[in-house]
Amino acid sequence: MTGAGAAMRRVLESRERASLNGEQVAALAELAQRVRELNEAVVHTEVGADEVAAIRDEVAALTARLSAARREHPPLVGVGEDGTVRHLASPVGGVLNPIAPPVAIVVQPDGTARAEFTLNVLYEGPPGFVHGGVSAMILDQLLGVAASANGTPGMTATLDLRYRRPTPHGVPLVAEAKVDRTEGRKTFVDARIIGPDGRTTVEATAMFVMPLR
Numbered sequence: 001m002t003g004a005g006a007a008m009r010r011v012l013e014s015r016e017r018a019s020l021n022g023e024q025v026a027a028l029a030e031l032a033q034r035v036r037e038l039n040e041a042v043v044h045t046e047v048g049a050d051e052v053a054a055i056r057d058e059v060a061a062l063t064a065r066l067s068a069a070r071r072e073h074p075p076l077v078g079v080g081e082d083g084t085v086r087h088l089a090s091p092v093g094g095v096l097n098p099i100a101p102p103v104a105i106v107v108q109p110d111g112t113a114r115a116e117f118t119l120n121v122l123y124e125g126p127p128g129f130v131h132g133g134v135s136a137m138i139l140d141q142l143l144g145v146a147a148s149a150n151g152t153p154g155m156t157a158t159l160d161l162r163y164r165r166p167t168p169h170g171v172p173l174v175a176e177a178k179v180d181r182t183e184g185r186k187t188f189v190d191a192r193i194i195g196p197d198g199r200t201t202v203e204a205t206a207m208f209v210m211p212l213r
């Protein structure tokens with residue numbers, strides 16, 4: 001394992017996060033997906049007030065059932081040789097996190113972190129378009145994964161964004177990030193979101209700094 005990977009492992013282990021097996025992850029991921037659908041249905045519903053009240057009580061009862069046995073911290077899965085870790089409850093693409101937009105990041109052989117995804121109305125800012133903070137969050141994650149895949153993970157120290165044109169929701173988007181260079185504990189990464197017409201909507205550059213301990 002690289003020094004960076006070992007450092008990441010120490011950071012993660014110090015937080016005493018549980019690991020789940022594949023079957024447990026799959027079952028909880030399906031639950032999270034149903035809750036994601038519930039979230040969207042809440043935003044769009046036009047059912048009457050009595051039905052809203054009845055559903056509210058049913059949801060509260062389900063929350064109570066799930067809370068009958070609780071972990072202190074959300075679980076994580078696996079730390080790879082390159083220092084990467086699958087953060088199951090990540091707010092970006094975390095399969096167990098019902099508020100996470102469905103952004104599955106794949107690292108390509110040349111080190112580019114890439115994701116294809118469609119955002120629904122839950123992530124809307126200006127009507128018809130993605131909230132700028134959501135774009136920033138997705139790019140931060142992608143930038144961080146690229147830094148980790150490079151064997152130089154770190155904390156986001158700077159994140160610069162340029163919103164070139166509005167990012168539409170409800171249509172397929174692509175985001176990609178690639179390490180530009182490293183300088184000691186610092187890793188500089190570039191990223192962008194690309195709209196369905198192939199034009200860049202948001203550009204980002206970030207500097208990640210590996211904490212000393």
Ligand SMILES: CCCCC/C=C\C/C=C\C/C=C\C/C=C\CCCC(=O)SCCNC(=O)CCNC(=O)[C@H](O)C(C)(C)COP(=O)(O)OP(=O)(O)OC[C@H]1O[C@@H](n2cnc3c(N)ncnc32)[C@H](O)[C@@H]1OP(=O)(O)O
Binds near residue numbers: 084087141155156158
């Ligand atoms: C190894 C563990 C890394 C943890 C990774 C995180 C998550 C793990 C999970 C999954 C991994 C997979 C993918 C990644 C996923 C997502 C990415 C999202 C990441 C985040 O969501 S993360 C949250 C937001 N992020 C913070 O919460 C940072 C708070 N902050 C700090 O934790 C410290 O601030 C830190 C560590 C940044 C630096 O602390 P430090 O003590 O090591 O720094 P120090 O002073 O020694 O500086 C050393 C050199 O960096 C320069 N420098 C430092 N900071 C600078 C700045 N802001 N601007 C310009 N230059 C800066 C100095 O100027 C000096 O430069 P020079 O050497 O040239 O003089």
